[in-house]
Amino acid sequence: MKKSKFSVLSLFLVMILVLAACNGGSKETSNEKEEGTSKSTGPKVLNVNNSSEPGSLHPAKAQGTHDSWILNHTxxxxxxxxxxxxxxxxxxxxxxxxxxxxxxxxxxxxxxxxxxxxxxxxxxxxxxxxxxxxxxxxxxxxxxxxxxxxxxxxxxxxxxxxxxxxxxxxxxxxxxxxxxxxxxxxxxxxxxxxxxxxxxxxxxxxxWALEAETHVSNGPFKLTEWKHKESIKIEKNDNYYDKDKIKLDAVNFALIEDENTAWQMYENGELDLAYPLPVDKQGQLVNSGDKEFQNGPDLAVYYYNLNTKVKPFNNIKVRKALSMAIDRKMITENVTQGGQQPAYGIVPPGIPDATGDFQENTGNLFDENVDEAKKLLKEGLAEEGMKKMPDFSILFNTLDAHKKIAEAVQEMWRKNLGVEVKLENAEFQVKLDREKAGDFQISRAGWIGDYVDPMTFMLWETDGAYNDADWSNKEYDKYLKESKTAMKPEDRMPILHKAEKLLIDEMPIIPIYFYTKPYMVKSNVTGIYAPINEYPSFIYADKK
CATH class of the missing domain: 3.90.76.10 (Dipeptide-binding Protein; Domain 1)
Structure with a gap:
């Protein structure tokens, strides 16, 4: 009986001490968080969002950023x-x-x-x-x-x-x-x-590249878990030659197609890095001074493919009319709101020319002109034996930003040209597959340079792997071939300028804007940087 009373008293005292320690610890941790110096005693895990399920994590089979962001770390x-x-x-x-x-x-x-x-x-x-x-x-x-x-x-x-x-x-x-x-x-x-x-x-x-259990890589991280259409986990690769410089133990990718959901997760502390951001949030953050907001140039262009094998998109006048009736400044200022630059060519800023910047030297290769667009559309349709535009749609991958851009273009074409267009969304990989199959009329696309040279944006060579517009021009092909054999910048850059001008003159694609790279990263995460032609890199990141 005495033993029982002593045990109860002892337990009571122990509980008081534990509660005191917990309260003290909570207060200290809270202060550390406020000062941005919180310390983690467990594994350092970075939580990010990947906008789509990868098609393959095989270097030869990858097709887009939904694959390459992970590949570049593994x-x-x-x-x-x-x-x-x-x-x-x-x-x-x-x-x-x-x-x-x-x-x-x-x-x-x-x-x-x-x-x-x-x-x-x-x-x-x-x-x-x-x-x-x-x-x-x-x-x-x-x-x-x-x-x-x-x-x-x-x-x-x-x-x-x-x-x-x-x-x-x-x-x-x-x-x-x-x-x-x-x-x-x-x-x-x-x-x-x-x-x-x-x-x-x-x-x-x-x-081997379709499952985590069989995946083998040589980078700073290795694939250890792949819950398809849900999440991917990569962990520090102890066989990496530079492993001592890798501070993170693991990175979790939540596979989220909706950027608004990703933003909510970031605000709730479930993500340490969020990219891409909802367009309305970008507009609020650009000039906010928020220390967690990062933005910079991106070697990338946003554009629409026009399926040139489908009438009336085979007609140059129709293609030009659709392009000239789009108000790009309105889109960048009121829709995307991330400091993007309207595109009147296909090669973005940031690539050296023989002298200066290639895009700056190019200037605008076409103008927006609603009256001229109306005239060209009427003439083009007549040449195809049509009195009005047939039913067609804009195909885009499931992302709110793409939907809002498509809605803006939809309204411009309705208002400026009297043309009605439907909108159609699909998963990113499904969109890519449909483009390869030619199963679309107009599709949303974006291209990040594989390397820093105008050639990486000259995708529309006859039968080119990413020539989804299925356009062909012998003179364009000739320019690309000539530029590949010219070593001196003063010889090859003028050829590439001619190629870009010819492409835009025939307009098999509609340039919309040149990207920026706005993303959010928590203040207790350091060492993340964004190469001009890649998604943010966290290879050497650290988390306090």
């Missing part, structure tokens, strides 16, 4: 880019090129390992690049390897694999031979289509 190529955009060694420790610029020799770092412990060798790059070029792989980005000698011929079933200009001369040496000198080739080696893949893994399981 893989690494021969080179990588610093925050300032400088090309620096990654898997390669050094390289050199021949005087004619056609032969490149890369020396790999010794002792590198895949996330499963296998050694990384030059053979992994030779195998990966030839795998992407293999016509049976059906890699959309195979064309980025056409710069290799014999690359296009092999991909087009007109050449042999052994004739492709990439060869591992030993485990740590990769020799690359180009068809022609390519000024931006070194930049391209940091792009995800040129990442290595593990040959043994690929040959044992061709579907």
């Amino acid at each position: 893989f690494e190529g021969l080179t990588k880019k610093t925050e300032e955009g400088k090309i620096v060694p990654a898997v390669a420790e050094s390289w050199e090129s021949s005087k004619d610029g056609k032969t490149w020799t890369f020396k790999l770092k010794d002792g590198l390992k895949w996330s499963n412990g296998d050694p990384i060798t030059a053979n992994d790059f030779e195998y990966a690049w030839k795998h992407a070029l293999n016509p049976d792989t059906a890699a959309d980005y195979a064309y980025q390897l056409y710069y290799l000698k014999g690359g296009e011929a092999y991909n087009g079933k007109k050449g042999k694999e052994e004739d492709v200009g990439v060869k591992a001369t030993d485990d740590l040496t990769l020799e690359v031979i180009l068809e022609e000198p390519t000024p931006y080739f070194l930049d391209l080696t940091s792009f995800y289509a040129l990442f290595p893949i593990n040959k043994k893994v690929q040959e044992e399981n061709p579907d």
Whole structure:
């Protein structure tokens, strides 16, 4: 009985001490949070949102930012880019090129390992690049390897694999031979289509990149969980050569198509980084002085594809009329509200010309003019034997910003041209698949430069992998071919200016605006930066 009373009293005293400690701890933690210096004793986990379920986390099969944002944190190529955009060694420790610029020799770092412990060798790059070029792989980005000698011929079933200009001369040496000198080739080696893949893994399981359990990579993080259409988790890769500089233990991607939902999660503390943002929030934040709001340039253009194989979008006058009837300034100021610049060409600011900036030197390649648009539409329809526009729709992937832009364009065409258009939304991967199949009339699109050169925006070469407008012009093709063989900027840049002008003159696509990169990141997260042609990078991020 005495023992029982003593136990109760002891328990009571212990509870008082525990409560006091908890209250004291809560007060201290609260103060630390207010000062932005809260300390975490558990794993450092960053929570972000990815706007769509990835189609594949295979470097050769990836198609868009919903894939590449994760790939850029789980893989690494021969080179990588610093925050300032400088090309620096990654898997390669050094390289050199021949005087004619056609032969490149890369020396790999010794002792590198895949996330499963296998050694990384030059053979992994030779195998990966030839795998992407293999016509049976059906890699959309195979064309980025056409710069290799014999690359296009092999991909087009007109050449042999052994004739492709990439060869591992030993485990740590990769020799690359180009068809022609390519000024931006070194930049391209940091792009995800040129990442290595593990040959043994690929040959044992061709579907290795579709599940976390079988995924093998070589970057700072490795894929450890993939709940399809729900979430993805990547964790620090202890086999990464620079692992001591990686501060985060894991990154959770919530797969959220609705940016308004992502914003609510950010406000509730469920996300540490939110991108993209709801357009109305962007407008409020641009000049707010909010320290968590980040914004900067983006090497990217927002545009509409016009299916040139479907009447009346095969008619240049109709295409021009639709473009000239859009008020881009109204869209950037009242809809997107993120400091975007109206686009009257396809190449965004931020790319060096022979002198100055390429886009600034280009200027506006067309004007908005409602009266001229009405005239062109009438003439174009008459040429196609039509009295009015047939039923058609704008296809866009499920994102509120895309819907609001489409609604603005819908109203402009109704008001300015008397044209009625329907709106149709779909999941991002579904939209991409429909574009490849030509199953659309007009579709929303965006393009982020794969490298810093105007050539990365010249997508509309005949039968090009991303020529979703299905447009063809022999003179345009000729310009692109000529620019690929000219090494000096003063020789090749004027050719690319001609190509862009020709493209806009025929208007198979409708440029809308040049992107910016507005995103939110919590104040206790440091080390995140946004390369000009990539989504925000958190490779070297830290969380207090």
